[in-house]
Ligand code: GDP
Ligand code: K
C-alpha cells in the first residue's frame with residue numbers, strides 16, 4: 498500500500514482545480530475563467546493502483562493586496578511544504594510569464610521534489626511543448642515532466658500512473674470511499690460561489706463570500722440547504738439579486754443542479770444575500786472559508 502500528498506501549484510488559471518476534479522472524477526474544486534476562484538486548500542482523494550493519492554489544490558500564487566489575498570497565497574505555499582511531490586502546473590499556451598518565473602524562483606527555495614505539468618495541450622501547437630519543457634528545466638530541477646489536458650483528460654492517466662508508483666509506502670490516511678476532506682456544507686457554499694464567479698462580472702465575485710447556515714437531511718432523503726451570500730457593498734447586493742430576482746434565481750438553480758450531482762441526492766437550496774462591509778478582512782469570515790485556523 499502507498500499513500501502520499503501531491504501539491505498542485507501554479508499561477509491563477511493554470512488549470513489546477515480542473516486537473517484535481519478530473520483526477521478525482523468529481524467536481525470538488527470550483528472552476529471559472531477568473532483568477533482567484535479557488536480560495537482554500539481543497540484535498541481531492543484518488544485511489545489509483547492501490548495507492549491513495551492525496552491531491553492538494555491551492556489558490557493560485559499572485560501578489561497579495563488585501564488580507565484575504567495574503568491568506569490565499571499563504572495557503573498555497575503551505576501546500577508545498579506538506580507535499581511529497583509538488584506538481585508545477587503551467588498553461589502551455591502562456592508559457593514562461595513573469596508570474597511563472599517568480600513561482601519557479603520561490604519553488605526552488607521551498608520544494609524538494611518538483612514535477613512539471615504542462616496543461617491545456619488541447620489548445621497549443623505540439624512543437625511548442627518540448628522547447629518550453631527545456632526552458633523550464635534549465636531554471637528548476639524537474640524530476641519528471643508531463644503534458645496534459647485537464648479539460649479533455651489526455652495525459653492525465655500517465656500522471657496518475659506515475660504518482661501511484663512513486664508515492665511512499667504506507668497506510669491510507671482516509672477511508673477508501675472518501676473523495677475529499679471538505680464537509681458537504683462547505684462544498685455546498687463553494688458551488689454557490691462558483692455560480693457567482695460564472696454569472697457576475699468585474700469586482701463582484703471577489704467581493705463575495707458564501708456560508709452555509711444549515712444543512713439538513715429530510716425524511717424523504719433529500720437535503721435542504723440554507724446559505725447566505727455576503728457582499729461587501731450595498732450596490733453589489735442589488736446586482737446579485739438582479740432585475741426581479743432573475744440573477745439570484747439563476748445562481749440558485751445552477752448551484753442546486755451541481756449540488757445534486759455532487760451529493761447524488763435531491764437538493765433544496767435557499768439563498769439570501771446580506772451586506773457585510775469588510776468581510777474580507779474579518780477573521781471569523783476567513784475562518785469560515787477555511788483560511789484561518
Ligand atoms: P486554476 O485557477 O489554476 O484552478 O484554474 P481553473 O481550473 O479554475 O481553470 C481556469 C480556466 O482554464 C477555466 O476556464 C478552465 O475551464 C480552463 N482550463 C483548465 N484546464 C484546461 C485545459 O486542459 N484545456 C483548456 N482548453 N482549458 C482548460
Ligand atoms: K480560475
Ligand code: MG
Pocket residue numbers: 513514515526527528534535555556557
Ligand atoms: Mg483553482
